[in-house]
Amino acid sequence: MTHLHSKRLSGLGPGRVLATVVGLLAALVLGASGEADASAGPSPVAAPRWTDQPHGFASLAGGTTGGAGGRVVTVTDQASLARYAAAEEPYVIRVSGAIAVEPFGSDIVVASNKTIIGVGDTGEIVHGELHLNPGTSNVIIRNLTIRDSYVEGDWDGKTTDFDAIQMDTADHVWIDHNRFTHMGDGLLDIRKDSRYITVSYNQFTNHNKAFGIGWTTNVLTEITIDHNWFTGTKQRNPSADNCAYAHLYNNYLAAQVADGDPTWTYGNWSRGRTRMVIENSYYDGVQHPYQADATAELVQRGSILKHTTGRTDAWGTAFDPRDFYAYRLDPAAAVPALVTRFSGPQKQIGGVTLRVPADYATVQAAVDAVPDGNTVPVTIAVAPGTYRAKVFIPASKPNIVLQGTGQDRSDTVIVYDTPAEYGGSTGSATVRIAANDVTARNLTFSNDFDEAAVELNGEQALAMKTTGDRIVFEDTAFLGNQDTLMTDSPKLTTVSRVYVRDSYIEGDVDFVYGRATTVIERSVIKALSRGSATNNGYITAASTWTGNPYGFLITDSRIVSDAPAGSFHLGRPWHPGGEPEAVAQVLIRDTKLPAAIKASPWTDMSGFSWRDARFTEYRNYGPGAEVTADRPQMSDADARAHTVADYLRGSDDWAPHARH
Template identity: 50%
Template sequence: MREPHSTYRRVLTGLVPLALSAAALTCGAGPAAAETSRAAAPAAPAAWAADTADGFASVNSLGQNGTYGGRGGTTVTVRTQAELEKYATAAEPYVIVVAGAIPVSPVGKEIKVASDKTIVGSGTAGQIVGGGFFLGTGVHNVIIRNLTIRDTYQGVWNDKDHDYDAIQMDGAHHVWIDHNDLRNMADGLIDVRKDSTDVTVSWNELSSNNKAFGIGWTENVTTDITLHHNWIRETEQRNPSADNCAHAHLYNNYLEDAPGTSIASSYGTYARGGTAMVLENSYFQGFANPVIKDATASLVQRGNVFSGTSGRNESGGTAFDPKAYYAYSPDAAAKVPSLVKAGAGPRSSLGTASTASTASAAATTLTVAKDGSGQYTTVQAAVNAVPANNASRVVIAVKPGTYRELVKVPSNKPHVTIQGTGASRKDTVIVYNNAAGTQKPDGSGTYGTGGSATVAVEADDFQARNLSITNDFDEGAHQSLSGHQAVALRTAADRVFLDGVIVTGDQDTLLLDTAAKDRLGRVYVSDSYVLGNVDFIFGRATAVIDRSVITLRKRWDGSSAGYVTAPSTAADRKGILIANSTVSGDVSNGSFYLGRPWHAGGDASLDPQTTVRNTSLSAAVRSTPWTDMSGFSWKADRFAEYKNTGAGAGSASADRPFLTDAQAAGQEVADWLAGWTPTAS
């Protein structure tokens, strides 16, 4: 047996992000609609999002500190089996909200669940019909909550042929099963097997089944498990059966065998093998053989009520003190039937958006106006006024006008929003005209590509909306200059949200970078316009261009030729994803490539990636839309399309790879964002 854990209940400070949906991510109409202001307030987090497991699922062990599921990961809403399986099996943390009844095919299939997941029903609507869940060896930190899981019953009461459980775990740890309705399955409702441990099962209704709950099936005395406030009714056996459990703590459960039904109990709670069980303040009503134990098991009873029971009711041994492992306060056994009948099973308050006013600290607003009517006359002055290492959001509200200046948001000033306050994103413009080859005023050399940016963002959690960022360097007037790359916006940070902006340039317009080669940099661009001609969306960031217009521009001499993307992605990262967008412009047909691989500095270890999916491509896109760069073949890297439309979409070929449906399932917006839900603030 393991030594007792110190008393501990983990409470995380992060909240589950809001659902990743069009409603959560869009402020105002898309780019094809009329220009609108982009101001929006963040929604309050749902109260259930901060809930954490108690009991043995709360302890620190096996490298896991408590059970909090997918909290901190992306929240997604699912309505089909395919969607549920996609997110349940993903490597990244997810909060998966089941929004309705999902039929499972084939009947009896147990959907595999990976670590760091919360699967929660939306109110009382979330149901898994004809299937269940399976948690395999090593799976940990999983919450299954507020669901109805039902109906794999195959017509044979003691079914030996179909191992169809509602929830089965083989070798999992740190699992919280809470507020579910589990019934009418072909085998057990819950099976905790093969050294699964650190499990809490609370406030569930288990009913209408032969076998309710089996624990153990191993020679090892390993499992630590807590069961409390469950309503177990009309189940014949295993209520529960606990085999070789190191520590089984059962309290405040209501076990009911109602008279006059077709289901009669054969026994209630059973301590088998080497189990050490504490059974307290529970209520047994009408059960035959309510509590039994093997001679080798230890079972301590205290404070239980037995009403109308008959047969074996056993105890013996010393077991353990649950309070050596975690804190708890049991209710009086006499109150258990009413408490549990009122509180067990799915709740309408769980898995739904909050209406409470629990918003985070209000943002500070700094105003900028060229005419002096604001606090500052330049955007950079407002940025300079943001305190270093600020902990909360600072909104720089920029009144309409053209601000010819360079703006830099340094890395020690996170949580900054620059927002135009005009009716249109065209009303507020930040513009400058440096190029890579432009000499610095101090004579120290040229700016280089990255240094040419009109706006440079190096701070995490940056947002920009309802404005234009432009580099208007005139290539034609500076043909003698070496280095025509001219960046409008450079990001070198994580969780950058560009919403409803226009980013305009020619060569190298939008540089999506990271703070360092080994640092993650996620960028989400939505409902925006990006204009350029040569490699004008480029860099090593993990970046999504979603629901936007990518406008192809002619070169300085009026010719049509160019490249939309030039990713320089690390081998273990995702690159550039263009989704649900439009690629078009007033250029010649067949003149633009969708991308080429940028192995920055000749680094052969890079694995550049661009995926273009569910996007309208104009005839300007070449029929072979990918090409080589600086001696590196695009075919050695990651370039693909999926379900694009329009005159430039073309057909799959060796020179135009398409994703399969299975591949596309892993290359969606949520996969790119990997645990971050962009929310306007």
């Protein structure tokens, strides 16, 4: 196993140190990969800074997945939190807002296979404890504030045992990006041979006994403690008693409580027979920064001591953490800036990611796990592969992000082969999105029904059908023949909006159709040849409600084709069921057109004249863009009111294009 190293910061001038820290902050914001330690010599990237997956000891021996594979629920009250946390089955439990626990100081028991995560940075548990009983396994606690069970006058915690989190003989626990403050005894107590624990990016504040590990004569606990901020605390920062392996790195200890206690005011303590390794941490104004019992071992390297007094023990060989796992090691000089900014609850962490197939066997199973009435984005991360199954996102499950995780959209394909013979457009669609606020990225959607090989009356075979509002497709591909992509709405007079960007769409007959307001920007549309010399098909078949001024906009894109010159239509007006109020509106602008496009590119459909529809072009170019009498051109003045923003704005000022 190899790792990325960087030179020590010692010897750099103040300007270069600042530049280095700023660069590290930028890398953190972008989620850059790689690691650095105090040694010299280059080597490849090893690990990302943070992800939704645990690192360190919690990642070993089968790993820690929490409630992955279970339902996602959002709780706002104590009864719901207690019920789901103690359930036998796995749950991903999102805590929204502050939950006040009664009676004061009471436990919320957390059973195995649970993820408890704060929504955004607002999730709080007030004057209550999360408690993991002996035998509890596979728990993730992230992005929460747990606060205020302190009993006035009990600074030493002698009369209460109101910890923020307490566990006894638990295993595989990841505690990440939380804020612990002002509790009744310890902030975090990891006790009695608990194993495979990682504690990362937390804040420990305003307290006496911050973080204790041990209360056992056995030497079993393996724990990783990194990028935590201890401020306004007195002792146990942490205290590690009889740990088999305690790896502490990139922690920041500052503003220690100064009450004159010569012994029980300290930073890190390796106690009993603990083997402790401390790397690249930062101690500012700390009494006894790190110390070890004579029976323990402590190795320290690369840390910075500023305004410190007292013990800095180091003896024995302890262990090499890299024998167990890869990790990113930041320079100690960067730690105060990194940890103060990125520890504690983070808005960007408060979402939930459901992984397919690691946690859910199918995409549909992950969709089903999303709660009805979902108000917080849930990401369904789909690993590279071909998934031959239909997917339906019902209207009751909004705010889903469907994300392919491969290098290219072609790496992750959702495909099926149903034609419209079996259930019309709805029944044939490989993927159907009825919910609002759904985004799909880096994916391919396909219907590989072979219309040439099978004799059926209906040859429609949709790759995608949407009826929801505020649907976004980024870096996606839609593969099919007839009716590949249908963007629709629940009923004629309801306006739904769809934004397609940096994508690829292919087909032959009416392969972009429906009544939704749809913008296709910076994309490639391929008009497939059906072998005809004169008529190979129609790109669009809009059915825009006559009361909606905005139907389809294709802009800043390229239409390509393998069809003969002059054999493809730009579109025709679709009036479903002969509906006279469905009057197609299509504008194709600033787009390159191939020679396959006809000189008269619009045509009639089912007795409805194309001349009664709202078909126009503006500033198109390429061999198929020659202006003729049968090609209405939009004026400059009208074009200024037919931009991407105009099509998508609606009454809520929706602007997904503005994110780019």
